[in-house]
């Protein structure tokens with residue numbers, strides 16, 4: 001006990017932990033210092049009856065910004081993340097311009113440092129002309145999503161370029177995150193067409209192909225948003241990421257021309273969705289693939305409407321409702337939305353042991369219905385309207401309350417650079433090279 005501070009910053013009193021134990025969680029300088037009896041604190045919050053879990057680390061979000069700010073930007077996207085219990089996001093590089101050079105990469109980080117309300121990392125983009133080593137030194141957390149098939153604002157790499165990129169990424173010891181799909185030509189006029197043109201077997205074949213390429217290159221692989229059991233089972237060495245929309249929605253949920261369900265990889269038929277849920281134990285990471293587009297863009301004809309679904313704010317609430325109804329267990333959900341992504345990215349775990357990152361979600365126990373009007377993404381629509389969800393009552397980031405009873409409070413978000421980072425920025429910009 002001698003190394004405990006005599007006074008700490010925050011105590012969550014009588015909080016119900018995921019283990020079922022009730023305890024006081026004391027927090028100092030952004031880290032848990034004690035879980036048990038309380039330490040005197042500047043701020044004390046009575047939490048009796050409230051469940052606390054570690055906050056989410058969402059490995060796959062598109063925060064947009066710049067010329068795409070009508071869809072989302074760092075400010076609105078990060079508020080949406082916090083209200084959904086996510087305190088760390090990994091931004092994807094298919095921005096305009098793409099983050100495939102250190103210059104655009106640094107600008108993106110700078111924009112996040114000024115405008116993001118939650119902590120964040122930014123991935124490096126992989127295009128034919130990308131300066132991968134420059135991006136790695138500039139702080140890229142990992143690489144990709146690397147498009148093995150074209151998607152919104154993402155140009156596909158042919159297999160030669162992909163193999164060479166994997167070899168360079170492997171040489172740096174970085175993580176390659178892969179968007180695995182195969183796309184056939186043809187009219188794309190409905191969710192059924194979309195599913196047929198980007199088929200399950202093509203996704204699984206691409207997983208196998210990328211694994212074959214990466215084997216000599218030695219690149220560590222992470223497969224993004226796998227949408228069907230065949231692809232999940234095809235992964236032998238990399239980590240498996242699945243998105244909530246593939247777990248909770250099928251194309252049968254929507255009318256055939258409904259563009260709100262248009263996403264890459266596509267929503268599958270109900271049988272596949274159930275099959276994917278039954279692969280729960282093989283899923284390493286659940287990440288939202290938060291891909292906001294405006295209502296106007298989505299109102300276009302099906303073949304022209306962009307693919308993508310906003311989801312960073314609804315991911316944990318929807319899955320918590322699944323836990324409440326007994327469809328999955330709380331411990332494995334925490335592993336998939338918080339602990340495994342933290343470990344893959346080299347970010348300190350959030351949790352309740354001394355030294356853990358003090359990022360938590362507190363729930364009060366009230367299930368409600370998703371309502372787009374209460375969400376914070378600039379997109380202002382959701383394909384989950386009316387579905388059961390358990391939204392956070394309080395969110396704590398780095399030991400500070402940043403959200404309480406629907407109100408936001410300023411915190412101290414961090415930028416998490418990757419392992420190749422060579423600091424060229426003054427510490428005051430927020431980059432902390434002593435991380436995690």
Ligand code: DOR
Pocket residue numbers: 062094151152153154179262263264265291292306307308309
């Ligand atoms: O549907 C998608 N939309 N899939 C992706 O891979 C990219 C994303 C986007 O950026 O809109």
